[in-house]
Amino acid sequence: MHSPSLSSLRAFCAVAEASSFTLAASRLFRTQPALSRQVSQLERELGVELFARHGRRSVSLTPAGQELYVRAQRILVDVNEFHARAKALASGDHGALRVGVHPLLFDRTVPALLTAYAKKWKHISVSVSEGGASSMMARVESRELDVALARYATSDSITAERLFPMYLVAVVSTRHRFARRRSIEAAALQDEPLLVMPPDSGSRILLDQAFREDGLQLRQIKLESSVYGGLVNLATIGHGIAIVLSMVSFEHPDARVIPVLQNGRHLGTWSAVIWHRRSDLPPYARAFIELAVKQTRADFPGKQYGFPPLDEPAGR
Secondary structure: OOOOOHHHHHHHHHHHHHOOHHHHHHHHOOOHHHHHHHHHHHHHHHOOOOEEEEOOOEEEEOHHHHHHHHHHHHHHHHHHHHHHHHHHHHHOOOEEEEEEEOHHHHOOHHHHHHHHHHHHOOOEEEEEEEOOHHHHHHHHHOOOOOEEEEEOOOOOOEEEEEEEEEEEEEEEEOOOOOOOOOOEEHHHHOOOOEEEOOOOOHHHHHHHHHHHHOOOOOOOEEEEOOOHHHHHHHHHOOOOEEEEEOOOOOOOOOEEEEEEEEOOEEOEEEEEEEEEOOOOOOHHHHHHHHHHHHHHHHOOOOHHHOOOOOOOOOOO
């Protein structure tokens, strides 16, 4: 027995719904004799009579035809859904997006970005995981993540699009002797009790690099912690100077935020959206990148300080 074609099933259902070969043929834009031959061929292939003929114009489903009509409808619905799903996948309207995010972006940047993205890409399932820049790069390189929001970096396998600048700043108590300064040279921090991030963090890399270039050493690291909030809180009550990036939220009334300079130049780096250089990203992933660039350049943490522009990052 040959499997019935989709065309035959559509013809069968059309006749069943019209109770007439003539009316069904008109709806399908076909001739009545051609439609009759196709249904007769289907009956021979199935070995069962589908319609009881009542004269030249009227037909009705046989008991077997009634049962098979229900099944044929189900098949055609599944086929239509199959085609619709394939079309949606091809156009990027459905899918899953895996995003890595630096923890400091969860305060305001990520919620606003995800909300805007979900309004347009309603059928994309977005999963978000956090981590530091090194972790994000490794997971993008291994293709565990589709994209990540982290510190700007490129490699043979990683490409990036810059988002917004992140400046190195010192956070001190309003009672600290530096509180009235408009800026602080990195060299002035050599003998100060410092509250700093671990060596692989963006703020620490900038500070260590500036000290090496000036031939200085970090003499008084009072606390090294990956908890930005803890560093800032300790600084506001006078336990040292917290050295962090301007993307940290500062809402404490007893905190003063002062940019750190090297030879009069603001120290900073860039945040970026990164992805695998050889990934064939679907449209919805590229849309996420474009939205991240547009939205974060317009409004980003630290913009309120009005620091001068940083040089754009060099990359491949």
